[in-house]
Amino acid sequence: MDNVVDVEKNFNSKLEKNDFVEPKDWMPENYRKHLIRQISQHAHSEIIGMLPEGNWISRAPSLRSKIVLLAKVQDEGGHGLYLYTAAETLGASRDELLGALHTGKAKYSSIFNYPTLTWADIGAVGWLVDGAAIMNQVMLQRTSYGPYSRAMIRICKEESFHQRQGYEIMCRLCFGTEEQKEMAQDALNRWWFPTMMMFGPPDKDSPNSEQAIKWRIKRETNDELRQKFVDRTVAQVEFLGLTIPDKNLKWNETKKGYDFSEPDWSEFYSVIKGNGPCNKERLEARNKAHSDGAWVREAAIAYAEKKKENILAA
Amino acid sequence: MKDSQGPLWEVFVQKKAGQPFVHCGSLHAYDKEMAIENARDLYTRRSEGSALWVVPAAAIVASSPEDAGSFFEPSNDKVYRHPTFYQIPEGVKYI
Ligand SMILES: [Fe+2]
Ligand SMILES: [Fe+2]
Numbered sequence: 001m002d003n004v005v006d007v008e009k010n011f012n013s014k015l016e017k018n019d020f021v022e023p024k025d026w027m028p029e030n031y032r033k034h035l036i037r038q039i040s041q042h043a044h045s046e047i048i049g050m051l052p053e054g055n056w057i058s059r060a061p062s063l064r065s066k067i068v069l070l071a072k073v074q075d076e077g078g079h080g081l082y083l084y085t086a087a088e089t090l091g092a093s094r095d096e097l098l099g100a101l102h103t104g105k106a107k108y109s110s111i112f113n114y115p116t117l118t119w120a121d122i123g124a125v126g127w128l129v130d131g132a133a134i135m136n137q138v139m140l141q142r143t144s145y146g147p148y149s150r151a152m153i154r155i156c157k158e159e160s161f162h163q164r165q166g167y168e169i170m171c172r173l174c175f176g177t178e179e180q181k182e183m184a185q186d187a188l189n190r191w192w193f194p195t196m197m198m199f200g201p202p203d204k205d206s207p208n209s210e211q212a213i214k215w216r217i218k219r220e221t222n223d224e225l226r227q228k229f230v231d232r233t234v235a236q237v238e239f240l241g242l243t244i245p246d247k248n249l250k251w252n253e254t255k256k257g258y259d260f261s262e263p264d265w266s267e268f269y270s271v272i273k274g275n276g277p278c279n280k281e282r283l284e285a286r287n288k289a290h291s292d293g294a295w296v297r298e299a300a301i302a303y304a305e306k307k308k309e310n311i312l313a314a
Numbered sequence: 315m316k317d318s319q320g321p322l323w324e325v326f327v328q329k330k331a332g333q334p335f336v337h338c339g340s341l342h343a344y345d346k347e348m349a350i351e352n353a354r355d356l357y358t359r360r361s362e363g364s365a366l367w368v369v370p371a372a373a374i375v376a377s378s379p380e381d382a383g384s385f386f387e388p389s390n391d392k393v394y395r396h397p398t399f400y401q402i403p404e405g406v407k408y409i
Contacts, residue, residue, distance in 0.1 A: 007380070025379045078356050085322070085340040094319045094342060151339070158360070297318050300344040304320070307345060 007307065015216050020146035023089040030217050034208070036090050040097045043083035044108035044112060048101075048282050050076045052116040053125060061119060068165050069122065075158050082151040089147045102287050110268060111194050120173055120187035121182075126166020128188075128195040128233070134159050135229050136199065144216035167236065174240040181241070188237070189245045193263040199226040230258050249293030282298055320344035322371040325353045327363035335367050343368075 007026035014021055021027055050073050057073065060066035084094055100106035111129055116122060137159065140152040173184040200206055200222040212218040220228075230249075237244050248261045272278070319342040326335035338357050343349035349368040358366065377385055393399050402409055 022379060024376065075359070078359065081341065081356055082339055085342075088322065088340075095315050095317050154339070297320075300320065300348065303317075304344040 002101050004299070013314070016145055018142075018144075018216070020149060021144050022146045030211075031217075033227060034212065034215070034217060035148065036087055036092045039083055039087040039090075039148055040092065040100070041107050041109075043080045043087060043097070044101045044106055045112065046076050046080035046083060048108045048112045048286060049129075050080075051282055051285055052112055052114070052278070053122060055116050056122050059119075059216065060122075065169070068264050072126070072162050072165060074314070075162065078154050079151075079158070081150075082154060086145075086147040086151045098290065102283070102290060104274065104283060107272060109198060110271040111198050113278045113282060114190070114272050115278050117190075118183050118187060120183040121191070123166050123169030123173060123184065124187035124191040126162055126164075127170055128166070128191050129198070130159060130162040130166060132195050132198045132229055134163060135225055135232075139219045139225065142216075142219050148217075170242075170262060171242055174242060184188075184240065185242050188242050192245050193267075195269045196226060196229075196260075196263045197265075199223075199229065201268070202262065227257055229258050234258055317342070320348075323349045323353070323368045324371050324374060325357050326367040326369070327357055328365040328367075329362065330364055335365070338362075340371060342367075 008028070011025070011027055011031075013023065014025075021031075053069060053076075055071065057066060057069050060069050084097060087097060088094060097106070101108070134156065137152050137156050141149055141156060143149050143152065170184055173180040200209065203221045203223045205211065205228050206222055209218060209222060213221065234244065234249070246261045246264045248259060250259050251257075270276070274280075321342065321344075322340055323343055324340050325338050327338045328335045341349070341352050341356055343352050350366060353366050353368050357363070389395070389401070
């Protein structure tokens with residue numbers, strides 16, 4: 001039997017070699033805890049994220065847009081399931097994880113506490129929110145924990161249509177009537193800064209993230225990802241003929257990237273604490289879905305038990 | 315783990331007939347039928363497969379990573395199991 005020093009050395013050398021850590025490998029308790037927290041928060045974000053978009057399924061403006069939105073929201077549900085099972089490989093149970101979400105103990109991405117007021121919001125969410133999520137998830141394909149990485153690879157494959165369908169909606173609106181374009185601008189105005197917050201607080205205020213980088217759970221910092229996102233998005237906004245609601249947005253030749261304003265971090269912390277426009281609604285909807293589904297789970301358990309008896313009797 | 319979500323199943327997908335079944339993830343389900351249908355809905359939404367296996371996670375026996383060294387050691391020193399170990403004189407063809 002290896003001693004603790006050896007297994008720890010082994011773990012560290014795996015990280016150095018960019019090898020993956022697998023469920024049965026020895027890992028530091030804090031690495032495990034960090035992963036359970038991060039992966040389950042990620043899973044919660046996927047399924048809570050179904051709500052603001054689900055809001056528009058019944059009111060999508062065409063049959064085509066309705067089936068597209070349905071397929072996207074269904075994908076997000078699938079993403080939640082991949083991630084929950086990845087978290088379970090670390091010893092957490094599904095009931096425990098869902099319980100933490102339903103009681104408000106666990107967090108999910110603050111972005112989903114904003115309302116989707118118009119059809120243009122569905123465009124903005126697919127384009128910007130999924131765009132930002134993809135940037136984060138592409139990085140996480142190389143995360144050090146094997147099951148998390150594999151879930152991310154699947155998810156990234158599926159995400160590729162999510163952002164495109166959002167941008168397609170924006171294109172239709174921006175090259176449509178004056179009124180439609182205004183709707184698109186209004187959506188951009190409301191979603192820009194909340195999207196910037198998705199990458200998390202600035203590096204200097206994000207103590208967890210330094211450790212996550214050391215463990216290679218994350219491969220890029222919050223600020224690096226945010227910068228990359230802005231640099232890639234500006235041209236897409238210009239193509240639409242829209243304006244990013246930030247007076248300080250300006251190309252910086254020396255850093256070969258854009259300068260931009262930080263989002264209002266006090267708003268971010270306040271939304272995380274539960275004071276966003278939709279926190280209450282989201283949590284209620286999730287709790288209702290879960291308790292409304294209780295009879296299905298109970299019936300399924302009873303049916304499985306009954307069939308087991310039959311097998312024994314036969 | 316006792317859970318209201320039913321037992322855990324591991325899912326294996328075969329892309330095309332003749333290819334190996336590859337592990338793609340896991341899911342919860344209460345019985346076999348539900349497991350295979352959930353696997354279809356969760357892991358093959360974009361025709362990723364032509365066949366599926368679901369296996370109760372509890373039925374899988376896995377080697378332990380800590381012992382991987384000694385467990386797989388017997389094959390490390392047997393270079394003669396590889397074709398490159400053997401020298402064939404130049405000019406001999408089709409071998
Ligand atoms: Fe997703
Ligand atoms: Fe998505």
